[in-house]
Amino acid sequence: MIKSLWQMLLTEHDQIWATTLVHIKISLIALLIAMVIAIPLAFILKGHKKAAEFTLQVAGIIQTIPSLAVLGLLLPFVGIGTVPAIIALVLYAIMPIFQNTYSGLTEIPENLEEAATAFGLTKWKKLQRLEIPLAMPMVFAGIRIALVMIIGTATLAALIGGGGLGTYIYVGINSNNNTEILMGAILSALLALVFSGILKFISKNNKRLKWGSAVIALCLLIWGGSSLYSHFTTSSTNVAEPKQTITIAGKMGSEPAILINMYKELIEKNDPNTKVVLKPNFGGTTFLFKALQTDKIDIYPEFTGTVLQTLVKTGKKTGNDPNQVYAEARSDLKSQFDMEYLKPMTYQNGYALATTQKFAKDNHLTKMSDLNRVNKKVHAAFDPDFTSLKDGYPGLKDVYKLDFASIKSTESSIRYHAIANNQANVVDGYTTDAEIKKYNLVMLDDDKKFFPPYQGAPLMRAKFAERNPQIVKALNKLAGKITTQEMQAMNYQVNVEHEKPAKVAHEYLVKHGLI
Amino acid sequence: MMIEYKNVSKKYQDHEILKDVSFTVKKGDIFVLVGPSGSGKTTLLKMFNRLIEPTKGKIFLNDKSIKEYNLRKLREKTGYVLQTASLFPNLTVGENITIVLEQEGVSRKERRQKQEQLLKSVDLDPKLYCDRLPNELSGGEQQRVGIVRSLAADPEVILMDEPFSALDPVVRKQLQDLLMNLHEQFNKTVMFVTHDMQEAIRLGNTIGVLHDGVLEQVGKPREILRHPATKFVQQFFTGNRINQKLDLETLLKSELGVDPRFYPKVDTLVRYHVDSVEDLIKDCSNHPDALFIAETEFGNFLIEPKRVWNFFLKWVAGHD
Numbered sequence: 001m002i003k004s005l006w007q008m009l010l011t012e013h014d015q016i017w018a019t020t021l022v023h024i025k026i027s028l029i030a031l032l033i034a035m036v037i038a039i040p041l042a043f044i045l046k047g048h049k050k051a052a053e054f055t056l057q058v059a060g061i062i063q064t065i066p067s068l069a070v071l072g073l074l075l076p077f078v079g080i081g082t083v084p085a086i087i088a089l090v091l092y093a094i095m096p097i098f099q100n101t102y103s104g105l106t107e108i109p110e111n112l113e114e115a116a117t118a119f120g121l122t123k124w125k126k127l128q129r130l131e132i133p134l135a136m137p138m139v140f141a142g143i144r145i146a147l148v149m150i151i152g153t154a155t156l157a158a159l160i161g162g163g164g165l166g167t168y169i170y171v172g173i174n175s176n177n178n179t180e181i182l183m184g185a186i187l188s189a190l191l192a193l194v195f196s197g198i199l200k201f202i203s204k205n206n207k208r209l210k211w212g213s214a215v216i217a218l219c220l221l222i223w224g225g226s227s228l229y230s231h232f233t234t235s236s237t238n239v240a241e242p243k244q245t246i247t248i249a250g251k252m253g254s255e256p257a258i259l260i261n262m263y264k265e266l267i268e269k270n271d272p273n274t275k276v277v278l279k280p281n282f283g284g285t286t287f288l289f290k291a292l293q294t295d296k297i298d299i300y301p302e303f304t305g306t307v308l309q310t311l312v313k314t315g316k317k318t319g320n321d322p323n324q325v326y327a328e329a330r331s332d333l334k335s336q337f338d339m340e341y342l343k344p345m346t347y348q349n350g351y352a353l354a355t356t357q358k359f360a361k362d363n364h365l366t367k368m369s370d371l372n373r374v375n376k377k378v379h380a381a382f383d384p385d386f387t388s389l390k391d392g393y394p395g396l397k398d399v400y401k402l403d404f405a406s407i408k409s410t411e412s413s414i415r416y417h418a419i420a421n422n423q424a425n426v427v428d429g430y431t432t433d434a435e436i437k438k439y440n441l442v443m444l445d446d447d448k449k450f451f452p453p454y455q456g457a458p459l460m461r462a463k464f465a466e467r468n469p470q471i472v473k474a475l476n477k478l479a480g481k482i483t484t485q486e487m488q489a490m491n492y493q494v495n496v497e498h499e500k501p502a503k504v505a506h507e508y509l510v511k512h513g514l515i
Numbered sequence: 516m517m518i519e520y521k522n523v524s525k526k527y528q529d530h531e532i533l534k535d536v537s538f539t540v541k542k543g544d545i546f547v548l549v550g551p552s553g554s555g556k557t558t559l560l561k562m563f564n565r566l567i568e569p570t571k572g573k574i575f576l577n578d579k580s581i582k583e584y585n586l587r588k589l590r591e592k593t594g595y596v597l598q599t600a601s602l603f604p605n606l607t608v609g610e611n612i613t614i615v616l617e618q619e620g621v622s623r624k625e626r627r628q629k630q631e632q633l634l635k636s637v638d639l640d641p642k643l644y645c646d647r648l649p650n651e652l653s654g655g656e657q658q659r660v661g662i663v664r665s666l667a668a669d670p671e672v673i674l675m676d677e678p679f680s681a682l683d684p685v686v687r688k689q690l691q692d693l694l695m696n697l698h699e700q701f702n703k704t705v706m707f708v709t710h711d712m713q714e715a716i717r718l719g720n721t722i723g724v725l726h727d728g729v730l731e732q733v734g735k736p737r738e739i740l741r742h743p744a745t746k747f748v749q750q751f752f753t754g755n756r757i758n759q760k761l762d763l764e765t766l767l768k769s770e771l772g773v774d775p776r777f778y779p780k781v782d783t784l785v786r787y788h789v790d791s792v793e794d795l796i797k798d799c800s801n802h803p804d805a806l807f808i809a810e811t812e813f814g815n816f817l818i819e820p821k822r823v824w825n826f827f828l829k830w831v832a833g834h835d
Contacts, residue, residue: 115601118564118674120590125618133605206605 004179005186011498020187023164026157027150027191028220030086034093034146039139042101043127052102059095067092067153071160075290085157085164092153093146100142104135133206140203144196151192155184161249161282161291165191170252171281177495245275246471249282249297254494254501255349255432255487256280259301259456261505262514263475269515270474280501285310293337298464299475304329304344305454312336320449322348326457333459340465342472343479344455347487351386351451352431354441359425367445368400371426378404381415381424391452392428399450431484434491477514517542517704518563518672523572525558525728532558533569533728540721545698545705549715550725551751556708559725560674563706564593576672591615594665594673594703599681600657602649608634608660609645615668633663636700637693638776655686659693666701675707679714688769691717696777712752716740716829717770724748740829763792764813771795771823772816775808781817784808799823 009016045052067088074084108131116126158166168184171177202212248263250256257280264276279297282288289311291297302311304326308318312332319325322344330341353368360366363374371378386392387409396402404426410418416435418424429436436443458475465472490508493499509515518540525533533555540546548556561567562574565586574581581589602611609630610617616626631641637659649657658678665673679687691714698705709715715722716736723733724747732744743749766772775781787798789809798807799820809816 109601111597111599111601112603114566115595115597116603118566118590118593118595118597119615120587120593121614121618122587125614129606129614129617130603134603 001178001182005182008179008183008498016183016187019163019165019167020191023151023154023157023166023188023191026082026085026089026162026164027147027154027195030089030150030154031093031143031147032220033086034090034097034150035143037090038094038097038142039101042098042105043131045102046105046131056095056099056102059098062091063095067156068159071156075160075287081160081291081296082157082162084160085154085162088156089150089153093150096145096149097139097142100138100145101135104138104142105131107138108134136209137203140199140209144199144203147199148192148196151188151195155188158281159283160287161279161296167281171254173252243273243275245277246298246468247277247279247296248299249279249288249291250300251284251288252281254434254491255456256301257501258490258494258505258508261502262478262509263299263301263458265506265509265515266474266477267471271470274471292339292459292461295461299458299460299471301456302341302459303349303454303456305350305452307333307341307459309452318452320452322453322455325453326455334462338462340460340462340472342458342460342465342475344457345478345482346480347432347456347482347484348454349430349432349456349484349487350446350454351392352429352446353426353444354419354429354436355426355444356419357440357442360442360444365442365444367447368396368450369447371444372401372403375403376405378402378426379406379408379424380404380426380428381408381410381418382428383411383415384409386428396450399448432487432491434488434495437488437492438496481512481514482508517544517577518546518706519575519578520559520562521573521575523559523562523569523574525555525562525567526570531728535572536725536728536730537572538723538730538733540704540706542704543702544720545707545718547707547709547715547719547722548725549709549712549719549722552710553727554725555728556710556725557676560676560706560708563672563674564590564595591619591668592670592672594668594670596658596661596665596673596675596678598677600649600654600661602657602660602664604649607646607648608652609641611649611660612664612667614664619668629667633666634660636697637663653686655682655690658682658690662690662694662697666697666703671704673703673705675705677709678707680709680711684769687714689774692773692777694718695773713770716825724751726751737825737828763789763795763811766792766795767809767811767816768813771826772809772818775815775817778806778817781808784817786810786815795823796827 041055042052045055070088070091071084074087078084078087112130112134113126116130121129154162154164155166155169157164158170165184165188168180168187172180172182172184198212202208202216246267248260250260260278260280264278267274267276282291282297282300285302285306288297288300288302292300304322305318307329308314308325312329313336314328314332316328319328326341326344333339333341353371355365359377363370363377365371365374380393382393387407388394393402393407408418408424415424415427416429416433416439419427419441420439427441431443435441457479486508490504493504494501520536520538523533523536524531536555536559538546548559550556558567562569563576563581565581576584576589602608603614606614609627612630612633613621613626616629621629627645630645634641634644639656639659644652644656644660649660652660661678665675679690682690694705695718707718709718719736721733722736722739724731724739726745726747732739732748734742734744739748740752743752784807785802785805786808787794787810789795789798789811795809795818798809799818803820803824805820807818807820809818
């Protein structure tokens, strides 16, 4: 495990560094905003006990709302990306900063306040010479608490396309890659420790506080200045070259990353005046769909099955014929959301049952209807959803007349380990999972077409498609390409062999003469 | 006339803690308000710099109601010494002393001069103390700083709210000496609150005895001791009266002797060797009008014969 972490550090240090920087940026911006709100508020409410307590209550209530829920609630108002992430983080950080500043101020001994008043010190003088310096240690403690919390919670930003170290965690969870999960978790914990350490060091005494605050202010100024500068310089180069820039995003994991790299290469080769910006691991289905609706992104690859099951409103049960499912998805997207759904690729990324080579050979298993012959020999390990949902095992059981000897419900990330360690001989999975290749498993054919088809295809707004026929043309080159085995192999290259998605995508396009 | 309280009352809800209090304080006096805790003396004091407003009645400074003064100016020009030194812990001793001057925009150099001059006046070496933080000082030292802080802005009036009650007896005595010495030097009008009648008699030119919000008697210490106006005043003073045997060491250290270090011209004074209380009385009758130094086996003391007489008069009165 340590070795694979080290390996990842060596091969991907550029990207890890960039992700860490994004994480720091989100955290610090949120922290600064929370400070700007909470600290003056505490000073204003210092003399108004009731109002201050009310504010504390409200902040406390906000604190108890799960962060995921806050993100969900904010979605319709501010959309996706870093903005809602920062808003959510600010909401969380206000409470500790406000509380500490407030108690720092109210715990200033009564006699000192009285002395200051009795000497005729003005409000400003009191603040400057008594209240701020005395409250400072408490304020700093509050900022530290807030910062540690923000850095931890900021991992959620990855869910809504905000980026940061959470990306590793979610990608890791989605692709059963413990190394990535650990990388994200360890780095965010380290960040929290380092920043909290710096703040602690600074707040030790007055001298450090002065110098430390000055250094921090200077760093922030330089950072802000340089990012502004680069912002202006890049935007000016954009003006110089009349290029169209489009944004393509993808869901979590290696497969969408490979696909959008193919899109990028196809589009840019076809029209050198178009620049494609990629946002891999941008978030879950609804986030991406919202992003597309609100113009934040232009294209993302979506599955036909997912469209029918979660995105469009349809009265019918999802069918089994891939062509019919695609046609239905396409017309519903067009009529309900005014979107264009291009032609799908060959491979299917749906549910599947997989078994070991040996078990398949010994019992002559090739398709799922073979399973009812060996019901009593099957010890299955399924993901909890698959175990309980109607489109999982309970439905499958009826159609194929299954009755396995034992079924273990395990987290999706460990069910492949179960079969590798001979604790199970049948598992559920997705047809293009890299693990199928990694553990040399046999996928059983869904010969009674129980699972709905999941074919990938580029999704965009209809207006965008109308305006950009050359992009549509470029993307349609992929229609009917990429088999399930090919996709599996490419996922294997990225997930297990740690190749860059861009490289894997490029090799495929070259090999099949698409560019 | 300097300060006048006219028919001042204070009510908190239904509870009347000051009832129609009137008195005047002459310029340059040390006016001591004495009374048991809860008698309203601190409330009365804090009305002068308007930390507390009276429910009824008026307070005048130099014949002008204090409400007609700009509040900030009034407070800047009124020294205030609290029960604890209440120095700002984040500021150095020097910065604490001149905090008001800092607000008034006095230059750094002038402030530094003032800090040094004031520290010297309370026997603290500016080189050692000016740049220290308050928590590095003993309680007595802190209160010395607290006292000179009240002098920094050259106020007309200084309010002192039980400034020595938190100190141990030896330090308290030192600071009382110091205060009297400062009073000689700067001649400010002082309003001083205490519950300790010995302190009241020792420091006060005029004493006001407060009980349950009523000013029972105002007068010179001797008058109050000789002719207590009410039963309460009589009980308060006899009850507190030192019934101990007259021991020279205790007397000099706690009541009559002044540390000569606080007096500028010790060298010019007559020195007597004193072995007993009788010696002291004899020397005082020989020198009724001039200060002298009493040399004893436990140290030298500056003696003011008038104060010794006062003391014995009160002592005799207390033993009637």
